[in-house]
Amino acid sequence: MAGRRSHAQAVGLVVLFVLSSWLNAVAPATTAPAVLADESVVRNAGAGEQVNLTLTTTPNSALTLDLPYGEPLAGAEMNFTPKVLPTQSGFSWESDSMWNHPDAISNGSSASNGILTGSSPGILWDFNTNNQGWTFQNSYTARVTSPACGINGSSGGSLRTYAGSTYGTSPVVNLAGGANVPFHAWVHEGRSGCGETPDSGENLQFQYKTAAGGWTVFQTFSGGGAQTSNFQFMTTLPAAALHANSQFRIHQTSGSSTCCDYWFVDDVHIATPPESNWTSPTLGHRAGSTQLLPADTYAPMYIQADVPEGAYLNWSILNSAGEVIPGMQGSNEHVVPVNLLDHALVDQFRLHLEFKGSAAGMPEVHSIAGDGAYREGFITDPAARGWTTSNATYVPGIGVLGMDANATLTSPWLLANAPLYDAKLEGTVSSGQVQVRAHPDHPWTNVTLPYMAEPDQSTVGMQVRVVSTVPADGNMSNFTAWNVEDLSLDMFGGQHPARPTLDFNLDERYEWGGEDARVGTWGWQDRFANAEERMELSLTSGAPSDARLWVPSDDLTSFGFAYGAQSGTVLEIALFVQNTLVANRSTNATTAGLFHLNGSEMTAFTTALANTANSVDVLGTAFTEARIEVSGNGVTVLGGLRATYNASQRLVADSASAFVMGVNEARTSVANVGGMQAVPLPFTSEERGGLTVEVVSLQTSSTVLLQNGAMVDATSVLTPSKAWQTISTEYQVIGGSITHHRLDVYSKSNQATFLFPDAGGAPAGLGDASLVELHPTNPIETTEDGMRVTTNITFRLRPMWDDEQQLTATSRLVMQSGVISIPFVHTWGSGALQGYENDLELKSVVFSEDGVDMDPTRLYLRGGETMNVSVMVGYENVADVRGFVDGDAELTLYRDGTAVRNTTSLDGAYWNFTETIPFTYGDVTWEIELTALAGSSVIEPASLSRTFTVDSVQPRVMETSMYRYDHRTPSPTQVMQVTIADQPVLPGAMDAMVWKEWVDDTNLNGWPDADEFHAVPMLVPSSQTALTGVYTLMIDDTAGSLGQKVAVLPRRH
Structure with a gap:
């Protein structure tokens, strides 16, 4: 076929980005040649461009793709990687000025030489x-x-x-x-x-x-x-x-x-004070907090203290009202797990310390560090905090001494609390060689203090080791003894995006990302199976309670969480993959603490995960369910989950992918500027974080170009009514071959796709196609005029498709090469205007007689006569007259609770019928009920009724004040009275049909004819409830000559 050959053309990547420190130079990626079936009209563009974005719940459209106007995107290759947005900056309280801070509260405590203690x-x-x-x-x-x-x-x-x-x-x-x-x-x-x-x-x-x-x-x-x-x-x-x-x-x-x-x-x-305690200045992300923290999961706080034997240093976390937060308290522990707190609810708190001395002395606090900071001054034997020594000795007041060539001091694994962007190690080490590693699988690396690390996704934290320095002559027998006095470690974290998404229509039908709410921060799984960052467990003795979570099957780099007993205590915690026990801890009836896997436990965990079938795949990472079992009593909260893994996704998208189709659909609202369209990509995330996007390659085609499109006679609100919807498109096809005409109807909840073979034949329905009805005789009409192809597709929605705020229909051409055209798009609904309504409404019921609507105040009907009933049906909040499709609903008429007739079809939007009034006496209720049969709902009221009193007794003339043939003297107030009997009430109005010979005898025959009478209202009695009543006619007959006649005929209204 004829067409443009693939050729190189620069396709720009427009980026509106402010954080220049993120604009790192990146070498262009190698671009693979683009081939689309048997067409050679696709070209590569934009390879190697990379940009960093800040994602929040508000769409970030700073990244745009520049594409040739009218040419559909046929394929794309993109790389997505989470990027850390810095939040933590660390703090360390270790001075008298901090212990005596104006916002701190001291009660029997004091500070001297940087040490906080009690009385x-x-x-x-x-x-x-x-x-x-x-x-x-x-x-x-x-x-x-x-x-x-x-x-x-x-x-x-x-x-x-x-x-x-x-x-x-x-x-x-x-x-x-x-x-x-x-x-x-x-x-x-x-x-x-x-x-x-x-x-x-x-x-x-x-x-x-x-x-x-x-x-x-x-x-x-x-x-x-x-x-x-x-x-x-x-x-x-x-x-x-x-x-x-x-x-x-x-x-x-x-x-x-x-x-x-x-x-x-x-x-x-x-006699000293009965209490000795200290309450810290305020911490949190609420404005005005003394120690500001990021509005994210808080990092644990570390207390460096000397607690003599028999003494107690009790800690608790207080809320803004000064009350202990349930579960947030402990004793003689150096870690305060504030990562258990719900930072959204607890935006400000204080740390409360209670000093209880013994005969051996009073506890002394040397420092409190948090927000990513950790301090170790070797005030006491570090073995109690997980440090290990080999051929080295702890000496109080001096630190750790290495007096042997093979002496070592090794820290526990100090895990980061958030994805790291910066890490620093410094301290006082004499003559020893400091080594670090950022992952258990990494080798030890010699470093010089201060050491500035360069974290990446594989960095889970830091482990520190001090060994003997190799002498210049290499003879270890000549080594120099070493001493470690103190070490300071800062591991500052930030935010990865949680559930990053690309959502062109902001309808939660994601063109990329957003798969599963049970998987939280990308690269840092922090959610339990309840899709929350915290899970509450009720514990009872005799059987453990469990919490489920999804854990990365591959590339898991660390795992841990915090626990806190809001009431009662925790006795034991165990981690399982199916029935395989990975690790367990006896917690000695503590109330709060951390559960972190060590190196051997991590190996067992990853092995168990690898041998278990995957259940969820999110952004290129497979996840498997794990189980945490907790034994104890009361109520315990799990939080601060960290299951870290290497996160990235390479997206290779073809023409039928959500990404490519989304880009092409978005282009219908993007202006043509110099033959190019800058298509914005609106990225969002549930929680703030950074995203790096690399455009590896883009492919477009000039084979098929959208010329025009329309939704014929479109209404503002779509309903599943009788009306058919026709979407019309016009394309220019240059050298390519059409295989299908494609119709998509979609919303946040459903998507229906129809593929109509260009050569004819039955269409293929995909997805929720059962919710869309194609026209039974003319579902599609196509015409070809040279390169111009016109398509009309006619459809309507079925009532099973529920209400939608926004609903969209698109029409495209599918080419033999696999290229899918830019669509024509029509959307119902935007903002506050609902796009699709399927709820039926009984709009009105009108009773009429002789073509005149009955007055709403009318109470009586005559038995044996007929009345007309007109029922109007429509859709909720839709003013247009629209009836349901035959069989989609049923209207039923009830007379005094008994169904007397029904219908499932309408005349337009109306059910019209004639009802014979029964011969009865008393009240009769007519009720119309609307029932949905095919998936719609009926809004209240689903029935309308009206009650009349049926009067089957005809009025009778009992007496008159004149004879049948009477003679009267002319008078201007000629009075004639008629006594009428009726039940249950007398007529509310009576007319006298009057004929005056000198006025009304139009044919001059001297006798009244039927068309010569005219009505004159009679005066009615004051009460219509009596059995009889007198009706009075008063006329003026003085204009007539003597002997001329007057005829009167009473008539009920």
Whole structure:
């Protein structure tokens, strides 16, 4: 056939993009030659173009394809890859200024030298057993158990001073954060029989130590005066005495010799606050939060603390009302799993710490890090946090020492909380070689601190190792010992798009992407089988509860989630693929924590997944169902799911693909500028994220060109009525051969396709073709005039196709080469206007008599007579007169509840019939009911009724005020009265048919004829409910001559 040969022509890629830092230079991809069957009119274009887009729920149409005007796109090859949009920036609280931040709340806690701690509990030194930590300057001060007079009580011990200048000093206590702290002591001055009385100047002092290290006297007891015996001393300590290293001492100022000058002190008591806690500044993405976090799954927070044996550091997460969020609390844990929180509901929160000391001391917090930041200062043995050593030793205050050539220090896997865009490792390491890896399958890499990593999709986090440095001579026996003091790791994540889509008509019929809501963020599966990022489980003893989720079968790089008990506790968690156990954890009745697979568990997981049939394929990645079983009691929430995998898709689309057909359909509304069309690609995603799009190749054809098209006599709202719809197109075909004429009718819910062979024969119906009816005799008409081909396809929708906000019909030509033309497109509905309506409505029922509609207030009918009934049927909110197709619905007439007639066909939109009024007495109800038979619904009311009172008794004239032939004297108020009897009511109106010979005798025959009467209304009685009533006629007959006649005939309306 004749046609244009394939040739190279630049097809531009128009990109409106702002983030210039993403515009990386990318080498053009190799383009494969394009071949379309036996036609050589297709050309390649636009190979190698790449762009980064930011996707949200609002369509991003920054990427446009430049295509020759009128030439259908015949094929395309595209690469799609998720790109990280940075969100996390990290934070680390480790200074006094942060612990004392104005937005923080301190209650009995204090900060000093960057350490946050609580106040010591109430202290009582009763000296009943040993010195209780007190130290003495010399022998002049000592703990004694006699004489009994020097003890507060009948037994025990006390402190005694005598002889000369001496000091007794208490142990250090933490009173930081306290206020108005009481101090109490029992004091007894010596006397004869109880030591010896001090002289003047031989005084006893109580002193406190300031934070600067100096000593200050806060109480003096003078010797030589009135004796101080069994004195209970009490005071409030000044603020200067209250700090993290508070100490107290007793001081005897002087003495004469070892025989004399006694003082006794007992039961020294310091009453500290009953609570010691600290509440952090606000965190979250709500405006005004002190520590702003991204509006995405929160990253876990890490607490670096020293918790002495027997002590407790309790944490909880508070909502904006200061209430503990159910499940968000724990004790002596260094990880706070705030990734469990629903960030959409909890947009602001606080971390609350409660300090509970023991005899070994009070917990001390050295740092709190989050939003992708992690700190390890080796304050305590790192083994408790998953670090391992080999031939290396942890030394408190120094860190980890490697004293052997084979010594190693290895961190646990520190997993990222979101797709990474940046990672940094720094710290203080002396003489050791730092190594890192970003995936368990990666080899260790030597790095120099600070180390800036370059994350990619395979980066699941970071693991750090320190080994001995190889000496210059290569002889490891000459190695140098190494020391690790601290390490800081920042792994800053961002957002991949969740369910990215290309949706030209924004009708949720995706031309690319958007397959399954159970698969969330692309490359970072974060949804459970309920299509949510969190799943709530009710736990009962005896049987575990399970949560299902879809996990990538291939390229899975890491897996984990968080758990939190909103009530009760979690005892055990297990991960299964079908009946294969992958991993389980005993949680020791904890309330919250993390479940992350280690290297061996990941291997077992991927093996089990590979041996299980796939169930879902999303954007080129196969997914398999896994199961999490949780045992315990109460209610537990799972969240923070991370099943990371390498994500990308290479799309190879032919003419019949959704992508190519969508592009060609979109072109019908794109202007021709210089022979080219810039076709926008509207990408969206459920959640914000980045997308990299590479155009590998584009192919167009000049064989078939759309010239014109129309939907004949189109209505604004389509209905499944009797009316047929005809879509008409005109194409220019240059050298190609037509194989089919294609009709597509589609909406968000359904798609019907018909392929009509160009050579004739029955069409093939695909998809929801049963919902569309083709014309029985002329479904398609085609004419060919040279290169011009005209097609008319006639159809209508069946009622099984439910209401749609928007519905579209397209008509195309299918060429022998496989090329499908640019369609003519007609769409019903846009914005607030509904496009398709299938709900039937009983519009009206009209009763009439003698061609006149009955007044709505009419109550009575005459038995034996007839009335006409006209029923109008239409569609909801459609004003046009449209009737249903024969057999699609049924109208039934009920008389007093009994069906008397029905029909399934209409005259247009009407059912007209004549009804005979029965001979009866009393009320009769006529009801019309509409019933759908073929899939439509009927809006309320589905029936209309009207009740009349049937009057089968005819009125009778009982008496008149004149004779049949009467003679009257002419009068201007000639009165004639008629008494009428009727039931159940008297006639509401009566006319007198009056003939006056001098006026009405038109034929001058002297006698009334039927056409010579005229009606004159009679006066009716005041009550129509009586059995009889008098009807009065008043006329003026004075114009007549004597002997002329008047005739009167009463007539009921």
